Amino acid sequence: MGEKLLELGQPINMPWIILGDFNCVKSPAEKQLGVPPTCDSNPVWCMLDRVLLNKxxxxxxxxxxxxFNPPGCLSDHSSGIVSILDLPAPMSKPFRFFNMWADHPDFIATVEHGWNLNVDGTPQFSLCKKLKALKGPLKAFNNLHFSHISVRAKEADLALHDAQLST
Structure with a gap:
């Protein structure tokens, strides 16, 4: 069974998932008990229901x-429920524009450098590419000129306090 599925799935280069009753076990460990089912004996339980997906x-x-829900009466079939999970992507910090940037003398030059990027395509595509190209330089600009703002504010407050005491 496995070789045939590999052969069928090889030419497909997009995600696929197969689920259902495959009517065969992969190994003897997937069988329980050993008496054929009758009204007065235990049935042979086999794991036949599978969910397979590609890399x-x-x-x-x-x-x-x-x-997989428990099998039914005198049946080794289990209804399988596949839930596709919407896991959150690793959270990167969202881009934020800070108004204080606009007052910095290097801000316009930073924006012009990214904005003058030559992008072929529709105006909307060009806008998206230019904005994406500006994201990195603006984050670097923020780190260079405005990082650790609370520490800088505390230092400025201490400097102000010292200046007031010295006069």
Missing amino acids: EWLEVGLHCNAH
Whole structure:
């Protein structure tokens, strides 16, 4: 079974998932008991229901969980429920514009450098690319000129206090 699925799935370069009753076990460990089912004996329980997916499913970040309900009476079939999870992406800090940047003498030059980027495409595409290109330089600009603002404010407050005491 496994070789045939690999053969079928190889040419497909996009995520796929298969679930259902495959009517075969992978190993003897997937069988329980050993008496064929009758009205007065225990049935043979086998794990036949599977959820299979390819590596592309995982590479694009699709996460899922498979839950199999207990098998029914005199049946080794379990209903399987696959939940596709919407896991939050690793949180990067959202971009924020600070009004104080506009008052800095180097702000216009930083923006012009990114804004003069030559981008081919529709006006909307060009706008998105230019804004994305500005994100990194503006974050660096913020780190260079405005990082640790609370420490700088405390230092300025102490300097003010010292200046007031010295006069």
